[in-house]
Amino acid sequence: MLTEIAQRIEELRDMLNKLNYEYHVLDKPSVSDAEYDKYMQELMRLEEEHPEFLTDDSPSLRVGGQVLDVFTKVTHTSPMLSLGNAFNEADLHDFDRKVRQGSGREHIRYVCELKIDGLAVSLRYENGLFVQGATRGDGVTGEDITQNLKTIKAIPLRLKESATMEVRGEAYMPKRSFVKLNEEKEEKGEVLFANPRNAAAGSLRQLDPKIAAQRNLSFFVYGLTNLEGQTISSHSEALDYLDALGFKTNTHRRVCGSIEEVIAYVEEWQIKRPELDYEIDGIVIKVDDVTIQQQLGLTAKSPRWAIAYKFPAEEVVTKLLDIELNV
Numbered sequence: 001m002l003t004e005i006a007q008r009i010e011e012l013r014d015m016l017n018k019l020n021y022e023y024h025v026l027d028k029p030s031v032s033d034a035e036y037d038k039y040m041q042e043l044m045r046l047e048e049e050h051p052e053f054l055t056d057d058s059p060s061l062r063v064g065g066q067v068l069d070v071f072t073k074v075t076h077t078s079p080m081l082s083l084g085n086a087f088n089e090a091d092l093h094d095f096d097r098k099v100r101q102g103s104g105r106e107h108i109r110y111v112c113e114l115k116i117d118g119l120a121v122s123l124r125y126e127n128g129l130f131v132q133g134a135t136r137g138d139g140v141t142g143e144d145i146t147q148n149l150k151t152i153k154a155i156p157l158r159l160k161e162s163a164t165m166e167v168r169g170e171a172y173m174p175k176r177s178f179v180k181l182n183e184e185k186e187e188k189g190e191v192l193f194a195n196p197r198n199a200a201a202g203s204l205r206q207l208d209p210k211i212a213a214q215r216n217l218s219f220f221v222y223g224l225t226n227l228e229g230q231t232i233s234s235h236s237e238a239l240d241y242l243d244a245l246g247f248k249t250n251t252h253r254r255v256c257g258s259i260e261e262v263i264a265y266v267e268e269w270q271i272k273r274p275e276l277d278y279e280i281d282g283i284v285i286k287v288d289d290v291t292i293q294q295q296l297g298l299t300a301k302s303p304r305w306a307i308a309y310k311f312p313a314e315e316v317v318t319k320l321l322d323i324e325l326n327v
């Protein structure tokens, strides 16, 4: 009898993790929410009756685990670096010139990524299992927010194959969820969040994971480090590998063969930015080839092989201003 229950729990767990992947990573749900909830209710009931069968990768943790009274500190395996900034085309040409001079290469291949305006986090996986997640903090030490991160359905609890590594990415709140959350807060007479980044950070700093679970946060992976057992030769290859493992990467990324192509991409997305369902504050440009990355190395706290092009701040008409204008 017990083995049948254990088997049913495992069956439900694997199925719900797969349904999560289809819905929140591929954005292609294969069952209705009602059907998903039915399976989730059954799993939570069985785990309630048999807590000895609860596992770290159970999708029941997506609805929020135990309330914490404090976040413990986590020292990142490798420091989470900062990014130098570029504000115009000349800065990008400067960056490209330094990369070519520093590497002695005539032509450099770059990867351009939308710069998601959320909260940088680091996730540790051991043998394919999500074991710990932390905020960036000061780059060296962050806060353990594992339970909150387990409520983000775009973060896999178990990978498609066993891998031990540290993954970097941006947790964010989609624009629609941000508007809805502020409407709810307004109705309750609570203080509004100023922007989706603050809303995401505020949600992940909650000690009660059930609150984070209600905030509809998502996650884009953008980096990989301390991978055990194999070497990755380019950033593009790292992102393709992370895709294959079950992570959500940003599909708008583009490999560019020259800084002119990078500039075209930057101009394109400065225009297309409002179409996105999440906020971006620029474009991150990275040298693709890992050998060249290693050749260029780091300054005190940021890579010489990457830069963040910052979009000019959008004129933000705050709610308050609206109210004043309407008076």
Ligand SMILES: CC(C)(C)c1nc(N2CCN(c3ncccn3)CC2)c2cc(C(N)=O)c(N)nc2n1
Pocket: 080, 081, 082, 083, 113, 114, 115, 116, 117, 118, 120, 136, 168, 170, 222, 223, 284, 286, 303, 306
């Ligand atoms: C791994 C490197 C260092 C190249 C890197 N670092 C990033 N960031 C560093 C600075 N960060 C930071 N955050 C707070 C305070 C200071 N720096 C925030 C993340 C990246 C952020 C994004 C993004 N947002 O979409 C991205 N697609 N790629 C990144 N790549």
